[in-house]
Amino acid sequence: MGLVTRKNLFAIMGLCAMVGLLLLPIVMALPSPAIGEEAPAADAEKKEGDKVEKGRDVYYKTEGIVMGAPAPKTVDGPRDYPRYNFESRVLLWFANQQHLYYGSFVLAVPIFCMIIEFMGVVTKDKALAKRYDQLAYDFIKISLTAYSLTAVLGGILIFTFLTLYPAFFGYLSGIFRPVMHIYALMFVAESGTLYIYYYGWDKMKEGFLKWIHLSMSVVLNIIGTLLMFLANSWIGFMMSPAGVDEQGRFLGNIWHVIHTALWNPLNLHRILGNMAFGGGVVAAYAAYKFLASKTDEDRAHYDWMGYIAMALGVAFLIPLPFAGYWLMREVYAYRQQMGITLMGGLLAWLFIIQATMIGILFLSTNYYLWQAMGRMRGAEKYQRYIKYLVFLLACGYMVFITPHTMVMTPAELKAMGGQQHPVLGNYGVMSAKNGGINVIITTTVLSFVWYMRGNKVSTVSWAKFGNIFMGVFFACAYINIIGLAVYGYYIPANVRVGLSVPQVATTLSCLFFMFALNGVMMKGAKQMGPIEWGKISARSQYALIMLATAFTWMMGLMGYIRSSVRLFWHVNEIMRDNSPWAYTHTVGFAANMISFNVLFFWVSILFVFWLGSLAAKKAPVEAKAGVPGAVPQPAASH
Amino acid sequence: MKALMSLGALVGVLGLLLLGGMIFDVVPSNTVRLVEGYMPMQMLIEVGCYVAGFAGLSYMLSAMGMPMPRFWQGIGFWLFFMLYLKFRVYPPIPFSVRAMYGTVSMVAVFMWISASEEDWKKFKQPIMNVLDAQTGMNKMMRYLYLVLIPILVGGFSYNAMVPKSEEPVELRTVHPAPPASTKVHGKTYVLQTSQSPYRVNPEGKYDQEYSNANIVEQGMGRLMKPNANPWDDKNQGYLKYVKEGGEIFFQNCHFCHGDNLNGRGLHAFAFNPIPANFTDPGTIAQLQETFIFWRVSKGGIGLPNEGFPWASVMPPWEQHLTVDEIWKVILFEYWHTGYYPRTWD
Numbered sequence: 001m002g003l004v005t006r007k008n009l010f011a012i013m014g015l016c017a018m019v020g021l022l023l024l025p026i027v028m029a030l031p032s033p034a035i036g037e038e039a040p041a042a043d044a045e046k047k048e049g050d051k052v053e054k055g056r057d058v059y060y061k062t063e064g065i066v067m068g069a070p071a072p073k074t075v076d077g078p079r080d081y082p083r084y085n086f087e088s089r090v091l092l093w094f095a096n097q098q099h100l101y102y103g104s105f106v107l108a109v110p111i112f113c114m115i116i117e118f119m120g121v122v123t124k125d126k127a128l129a130k131r132y133d134q135l136a137y138d139f140i141k142i143s144l145t146a147y148s149l150t151a152v153l154g155g156i157l158i159f160t161f162l163t164l165y166p167a168f169f170g171y172l173s174g175i176f177r178p179v180m181h182i183y184a185l186m187f188v189a190e191s192g193t194l195y196i197y198y199y200g201w202d203k204m205k206e207g208f209l210k211w212i213h214l215s216m217s218v219v220l221n222i223i224g225t226l227l228m229f230l231a232n233s234w235i236g237f238m239m240s241p242a243g244v245d246e247q248g249r250f251l252g253n254i255w256h257v258i259h260t261a262l263w264n265p266l267n268l269h270r271i272l273g274n275m276a277f278g279g280g281v282v283a284a285y286a287a288y289k290f291l292a293s294k295t296d297e298d299r300a301h302y303d304w305m306g307y308i309a310m311a312l313g314v315a316f317l318i319p320l321p322f323a324g325y326w327l328m329r330e331v332y333a334y335r336q337q338m339g340i341t342l343m344g345g346l347l348a349w350l351f352i353i354q355a356t357m358i359g360i361l362f363l364s365t366n367y368y369l370w371q372a373m374g375r376m377r378g379a380e381k382y383q384r385y386i387k388y389l390v391f392l393l394a395c396g397y398m399v400f401i402t403p404h405t406m407v408m409t410p411a412e413l414k415a416m417g418g419q420q421h422p423v424l425g426n427y428g429v430m431s432a433k434n435g436g437i438n439v440i441i442t443t444t445v446l447s448f449v450w451y452m453r454g455n456k457v458s459t460v461s462w463a464k465f466g467n468i469f470m471g472v473f474f475a476c477a478y479i480n481i482i483g484l485a486v487y488g489y490y491i492p493a494n495v496r497v498g499l500s501v502p503q504v505a506t507t508l509s510c511l512f513f514m515f516a517l518n519g520v521m522m523k524g525a526k527q528m529g530p531i532e533w534g535k536i537s538a539r540s541q542y543a544l545i546m547l548a549t550a551f552t553w554m555m556g557l558m559g560y561i562r563s564s565v566r567l568f569w570h571v572n573e574i575m576r577d578n579s580p581w582a583y584t585h586t587v588g589f590a591a592n593m594i595s596f597n598v599l600f601f602w603v604s605i606l607f608v609f610w611l612g613s614l615a616a617k618k619a620p621v622e623a624k625a626g627v628p629g630a631v632p633q634p635a636a637s638h
Numbered sequence: 639m640k641a642l643m644s645l646g647a648l649v650g651v652l653g654l655l656l657l658g659g660m661i662f663d664v665v666p667s668n669t670v671r672l673v674e675g676y677m678p679m680q681m682l683i684e685v686g687c688y689v690a691g692f693a694g695l696s697y698m699l700s701a702m703g704m705p706m707p708r709f710w711q712g713i714g715f716w717l718f719f720m721l722y723l724k725f726r727v728y729p730p731i732p733f734s735v736r737a738m739y740g741t742v743s744m745v746a747v748f749m750w751i752s753a754s755e756e757d758w759k760k761f762k763q764p765i766m767n768v769l770d771a772q773t774g775m776n777k778m779m780r781y782l783y784l785v786l787i788p789i790l791v792g793g794f795s796y797n798a799m800v801p802k803s804e805e806p807v808e809l810r811t812v813h814p815a816p817p818a819s820t821k822v823h824g825k826t827y828v829l830q831t832s833q834s835p836y837r838v839n840p841e842g843k844y845d846q847e848y849s850n851a852n853i854v855e856q857g858m859g860r861l862m863k864p865n866a867n868p869w870d871d872k873n874q875g876y877l878k879y880v881k882e883g884g885e886i887f888f889q890n891c892h893f894c895h896g897d898n899l900n901g902r903g904l905h906a907f908a909f910n911p912i913p914a915n916f917t918d919p920g921t922i923a924q925l926q927e928t929f930i931f932w933r934v935s936k937g938g939i940g941l942p943n944e945g946f947p948w949a950s951v952m953p954p955w956e957q958h959l960t961v962d963e964i965w966k967v968i969l970f971e972y973w974h975t976g977y978y979p980r981t982w983d
Contacts, residue, residue: 336830336926337815344924345815346944356738363745370753386753391689394746395682398739404920405812408732410805410910416729418901419812419911420918423727424735426678429920486679489919492850492978537755587809 012212055245057256058574064243064251068174071248071575072167080167081579088164089581090593095157097556097597098604101277102150103231104270104555105605107224108278109143110194112136112312114217121210133205135305139282140198145608147194151187165579168570175243175250175257176234183230186223193220228274229267236263239566240334241574248574261334265327272320273558276361277551279313284548285609287541290534300534306544307372313547314365318444318511321358321437322504329497331565338572342565344404349587350561352403355433357554359397362440364547366393369447371540378528379454392443392478400436404428426489434500435485438507442477445510449518456525466521470514477506552601556594564590640701646694653688657718660725667728681727688718708760712751719743734807810911813925814945822935822956822964829928834965834979836879837927846981849876849969854976868973876969883970886963890955899974909951916975927979930968934959 053066074080081088113136120132161169173180197216204213236258241248243256250257286306293299332339343351370386373379402424413419426432449470458466484503488496566572568582576582585593659665672680692715699706706714720743723736731739752758771777819828839845852866867873868881887895894913896903901915916922922930932940938950955964972979 335818337818339815340813341815341944344813345811348811349809359742363749367749367753370749374755380754383754383757387689387693387750390746390750390753391686393749394742395685397746398742399682401738401742402735405810406732407734407807407809409807412730412732413911414907416732417912418915418918419810420915420920421729421731421735422674422918423672423677423681424731425918425920429924431919432678492846492981537758539752539758 055247055249055251057243057251057253058246059240059242059261060256062251062253062256064245064253066245066249067252068244068250069171071171071244071571074167074576074578076578076580081165083164087581088579092157092160092164093560093593094597094600095153095160097559098601099150099153099157100559101552101555101597101601102146102153103228104274104277105281106143106147106150107228108274109139109146109282110197110217110220110224111275112278112282112309113140113143114214114221115312116308117214117217121214131304135308137201138305140201142282142285142609142612144194144198145611146605147191149604149608151191165570168575168577171248171571171575172234172237175237178254179230179233179258183227186227186230190220190223190227193223225271228270229263230258232266232270233258233260233263235562236260236266238569238571239338239562241571244574246574248571262327262330265323265330269320269323269327272316272323273555275316276313276320277555279309279311279316280544280548280551281605282309283313283544285309287544287548288609290536290541291538296534303375303533303536306541310365310368310544310547313551314444317361317365318441321441325500325504335572338565341567342561346567346584347561347564348405349403349407350557350564350590352401353587353591354554354557354561355401355437357550357557358437359400359440360550361547361554362444363393363397364543364550366444366447368540368543368547369451371537371543373451373454374537375532375535376455376529377532378456379450382450382454389443389447392439396436396439396443398436399427399432400440402427402432431485431488431496431499434488434503435482438481438485438503439478441507442474442481442510445507445514446474449514452515452518453522453525455528455531456522457528458521458525460521460523463521466517470517473514474510477510480506549598549602552598553594556597557590560590560594643694643697643701646690647698648691648694649687650691650693650695653691654718657722657726661721667726672728684726685719685722688722692718707764708751708757709764712747712761716740716743716747808947808949810947810949811945812920813929814942816929816932817942820932820935822931823961825961827928827931829926829932832928832931834927834931834969835962836876836883836965836969838875840875842875846978849973850978852876852880853973853978860974860976879966880970880973883966883968884974886959886967887970890958891967894952899971911949913952916971916977919977922971922975922979923977925980927968927972930971930979931964934964934968 054063055066056063072080084091116132116136116139120129120136123129123132193216197213197220200213200216204210237243237260240261242260243253243258244250283306286302286309290299290302290306293302328339328343331342341347366389370383373382404425405419405428406421406424408416420428427436460466481503484499488499491499564584566577567584568577569575570577656665656669660667660669670684692711696706696711720736720740723731723739750757751761767773768776768779768783771780816829818830819826821827833844835844837844837846837849839848852863854860854862866877868877868884870877873881887899892899892903893905894903894909895901895916896906896913899916900918901913903913906912914921933952935954935956937952937954938948940954941948941950959967
């Protein structure tokens with residue numbers, strides 16, 4: 001007992017230390033506004049008569065005392081743009097993208113761990129709890145090696161900036177000096193917390209200690225999320241600068257510099273994106289292990305792992321298009337020309353590729369779920385209706401990817417009689433596309449509902465009414481989504497933008513109400529047979545790999561689009577890019593570069609997985625206990 | 639159920655016959671007209687009817703003891719869809735879009751025929767039979783494929799590589815991003831905040847809701863709203879300006895942009911691409927009024943870098959029209975098409 005108490009005490013101290021680490025940067029940051037806002041005022045009072053130069057914030061339109069140097073006016077040459085005999089931008093692109101991939105992965109996986117560990121703690125079935133716990137442990141193990149690689153890539157990225165873009169990086173670090181220091185400190189806090197969390201897993205396995213361990217994961221994720229927010233403030237500043245005057249001089253308010261027009265939408269979009277990406281990568285890992293498995297037991301474990309990772313990834317994928325929509329809305333609100341360059345102008349074709357990728361994600365998810373129904377006895381009844389879901393998905397997808405600006409030969413243009421096709425041109429605008437993507441997501445929700453009730457027959461007395469209600473609800477949802485998409489053509493654009501709200505609300509209503517209703521209907525349902533984990537088709541696992549690859553490709557693409565929209569600016573409208581590479585790459589070059597980044601990431605992450613498997617081979621036998629499909633084992637006690 | 643399926647089968651057969659007629663040019667593509675304004679939904683509904691028809695046809699064939707093999711169902715549906723896009727939809731769809739749709743439909747067919755293990759086996763069976771070549775017929779087919787596939791691949795490669803006299807594909811940016819501001823007749827207009835001085839209510843204040851209430855009706859016919867006839871001499875304010883804009887339009891713009899503002903004027907087909915079709919929801923309906931002001935003022939030569947390959951012969955109208963005339967002609971274009979300029983609030 002005494003030992004346990006001491007353990008508890010140490011654990012609480014550890015948790016307090018983490019919270020302290022979390023608060024440390026905030027405490028350190030507190031004097032910063034004081035320096036930024038009050039100190040100069042005091043100085044100003046002292047030096048009465050001295051002229052204090054004031055500037056006007058380019059975004060907030062407030063006045064502030066000039067506290068920094070103007071943005072450098074760079075010239076092409078070795079001073080501002082030292083280079084190898086190679087395009088510096090491409091080198092930076094590569095370093096940045098790899099760091100972002102790994103960064104996203106190591107930020108997402110601990111969130112999964114937190115969720116899964118929590119599920120393990122609250123579940124009453126001990127065998128299941130142990131399985132969840134083991135799964136969370138497997139997840140964090142995968143991310144640990146990736147974590148060091150993230151730090152290494154971060155170092156490479158900074159060196160690349162310093163050596164190839166010294167003037168730009170000097171300016172950025174001059175503005176963000178306190179933020180960068182806080183970032184570095186938080187990285188230390190993140191590392192410390194992660195290692196305690198990982199190595200303390202076995203020591204804090206049960207009872208009160210388990211809750212402490214779980215709390216550590218919460219702290220870990222808060223630190224990770226704040227880290228990402230800080231990094232986002234840099235890219236937010238580059239796209240939509242604030243807190244500086246027209247010459248780029250810092251006006252003393254660091255919060256204005258961080259809290260730019262696009263910071264919040266970027267934060268939300270990246271959290272969801274990271275989660276979906278992390279889920280995809282873990283699902284692909286599970287798929288790879290499933291395909292390479294030699295025993296039924298292993299196949300069952302990795303089938304289950306793949307399913308959980310996919311479900312978590314997709315749970316964050318579903319709201320992702322809506323977060324993206326908000327981001328784009330804010331971009332348009334910030335600068336109309338930026339929005340048009342993105343979605344109607346120079347980069348519009350990349351958005352069509354993005355739409356294609358989003359479609360692939362949802363199609364892969366649906367396909368996986370249909371395949372997964374194959375390992376349930378009783379799910380056959382849904383098979384004959386799948387063709388109608390395919391029809392809905394394909395129609396939604398085709399509308400979603402129809403380009404507004406079509407690629408055609410001059411002869412085709414002439415035959416068509418104009419730039420806009422009278423039929424397909426209507427699919428190329430936002431109203432139709434909103435309808436398309438909402439139909440796709442609603443169909444995905446329907447596939448999930450079918451999956452959840454695949455091997456079950458509801459036993460509640462109102463089952464028939466419930467089924468009819470669900471059917472009518474989905475039918476009404478489709479009618480509403482498509483009806484609003486059509487109605488969007490008859491109203492002003494600003495009202496049309498607002499139509500996305502009821503469309504999204506319809507989709508989310510299907511998600512929440514139908515999941516909840518299905519859950520109630522299936523409570524105590526008659527089981528037609530168990531889920532035969534491990535007996536899923538190989539095709540389903542390729543769908544998971546496809547899902548992960550599409551995520552990776554899409555992340556690379558969207559990062560490129562977001563960065564390219566600044567066109568020839570390092571910092572939009574403040575600091576001009578005068579390097580020889582201040583032009584937008586062709587779509588083909590960008591696609592090749594993204595593919596190279598994706599390929600490099602997957603090859604390197606396979607190496608990380610391999611390292612992880614080496615560690616697993618040395619792990620004690622106890623750590624491998626509790627695979628699904630095996631006879632449930634009672635939880636081991638310490 | 640059987641009656642419903644029979645009806646579906648009938649629809650399927652009729653649809654196939656109709657499409658067959660269109661392919662062999664016996665029946666014109668516009669026998670069943672694609673109605674302007676309803677075309678996009680009409681096309682989706684038509685494809686939906688075909689799907690229902692094929693489901694009915696498949697059911698009936700099975701009921702008659704002549705089930706269609708899954709392999710041919712999959713291949714047949716994909717071929718049908720490609721032919722539908724090629725021969726039914728008019729004007730012709732560019733190849734790039736048909737290729738996109740073709741790929742999506744191929745993926746969709748794959749998802750359908752491999753959704754369950756049983757279906758997937760059925761689909762694979764004919765392919766496996768040819769590969770295994772247990773019968774003389776299959777052996778012959780295998781040899782045939784051995785010869786045909788490389789010839790086809792070679793043919794496609796040759797066709798792709800052979801130099802063509804056709805002009806290359808252009809990835810044209812139809813609506814390039816506008817500048818933040820534009821200078822016309824010595825005055826600078828900020829595109830994000832400028833407003834048309836003629837979009838006003840009877841009190842003379844800028845009022846888009848008022849002008850929106852007086853534009854022609856959307857949909858077929860584009861009828862004028864009651865008491866909103868710009869050619870009524872008693873009009874003052876907004877409707878009077880619309881009329882003045884109309885006069886400017888018919889003196890200067892309609893030769894290219896057409897009487898109906900659909901880009902099919904007298905000289906339209908002398909240009910490639912033909913002038914913008916304002917009745918299309920993808921043109922002025924998508925844009926702020928100030929965007930149009932910028933484009934009309936600066937014309938084709940004023941297109942920014944992003945407007946590559948600058949394929950526009952529109953004159954810079956600031957050299958021929960006053961600022962007021964430009965605003966009025968834009969007012970008329972929105973009034974006539976029944977669209978509203980884009981706003982961001």
